[in-house]
Amino acid sequence: MSFVDQVVIVTGAARGIGAEYAHAFAQEGARVLVADVSDGEDTAAKARSLGVDAAWVRTDVRLRSEADAMVAAALQRWGRVDVLVNNAARYAGLYRGPLESIPPQEWDDVMAVNVRGVWNTTAAVLPSMRAAGSGAIVNIASTTALKGTAHNLHYVASKGAVLAATRAIAREVGPHGIRVNCVTPGLVDNEASREGQEDTFDIRAADRARERSLARDMHPVDVVGAVLFLASEAGAFISGQQLTVDGGGIFV
Numbered sequence: 001m002s003f004v005d006q007v008v009i010v011t012g013a014a015r016g017i018g019a020e021y022a023h024a025f026a027q028e029g030a031r032v033l034v035a036d037v038s039d040g041e042d043t044a045a046k047a048r049s050l051g052v053d054a055a056w057v058r059t060d061v062r063l064r065s066e067a068d069a070m071v072a073a074a075l076q077r078w079g080r081v082d083v084l085v086n087n088a089a090r091y092a093g094l095y096r097g098p099l100e101s102i103p104p105q106e107w108d109d110v111m112a113v114n115v116r117g118v119w120n121t122t123a124a125v126l127p128s129m130r131a132a133g134s135g136a137i138v139n140i141a142s143t144t145a146l147k148g149t150a151h152n153l154h155y156v157a158s159k160g161a162v163l164a165a166t167r168a169i170a171r172e173v174g175p176h177g178i179r180v181n182c183v184t185p186g187l188v189d190n191e192a193s194r195e196g197q198e199d200t201f202d203i204r205a206a207d208r209a210r211e212r213s214l215a216r217d218m219h220p221v222d223v224v225g226a227v228l229f230l231a232s233e234a235g236a237f238i239s240g241q242q243l244t245v246d247g248g249g250i251f252v
């Protein structure tokens with residue numbers, strides 16, 4: 001799964017699981033653009049310390065203009081985009097509870113980042129991928145969408161939309177040699193999962209661990225292999241698929 005000389009954009013890579021993806025692509029020789037609304041300079045610097053070129057471009061994926069600027073920055077610096085990982089999302093600290101009480105503004109913002117964001121960045125990257133006749137897009141969904149997890153409707157619905165969009169985009173862009181797949185992680189033990197859930201996270205995580213075939217906690221690094229595989233030549237004839245990474249917790 002070599003990415004030597006390839007150009008990879010990872011959205012939401014300033015921290016969390018996205019930062020792990022950026023690091024792993026850099027380890028495999030990719031030039032990496034960290035696209036995040038938050039400061040992603042640390043992630044970019046860590047990638048550069050591995051001997052590849054990397055940069056952070058401040059990007060709010062809710063806005064098409066910023067998605068376009070993200071792609072323009074990659075093209076200006078490296079002349080191509082081979083891989084787009086749509087990882088940016090509103091997840092940390094979201095409201096959890098009865099659906100009647102979801103703050104409407106939060107509902108709209110979750111959809112704007114998690115769904116419209118995927119649309120914006122995908123639309124932005126398509127012209128250059130179409131011109132190249134190749135490209136790989138990996139979207140990040142969540143097992144919550146497969147399980148229908150209660151009390152988190154806006155997030156769950158947004159990730160269901162990411163799954164459906166993966167299939168529809170795969171069919172639309174396949175004729176241009178572009179592949180689109182989706183990785184569906186289970187509950188990861190990280191800062192974002194704990195935010196606002198400090199009292200209950202350990203209990204939830206222990207429950208999830210018990211449900212898994214591989215009965216342990218899940219960590220950001222556990223998701224990396226699936227993303228690199230789907231982005232790589234090894235996945236050259238795979239498109240429109242979703243790959244669940246949750247230690248064998250649910251089977252679909």
Ligand SMILES: NC(=O)c1ccc[n+]([C@@H]2O[C@H](COP(=O)([O-])OP(=O)(O)OC[C@H]3O[C@@H](n4cnc5c(N)ncnc54)[C@H](O)[C@@H]3O)[C@@H](O)[C@H]2O)c1
Nearest residue numbers: 012015016017037038060061087088089142185187188192
């Ligand atoms: N942590 C988990 O348990 C888990 C499980 C399944 C799926 N996921 C998904 O994995 C991805 C990463 O999650 P994480 O745990 O690392 O969360 P995180 O909150 O640590 O990372 C999300 C990143 O997205 C960025 N972001 C938010 N809004 C943005 C915007 N408008 N434009 C650009 N960037 C924006 C944030 O700044 C942050 O760096 C998300 O898509 C999440 O839904 C996470």
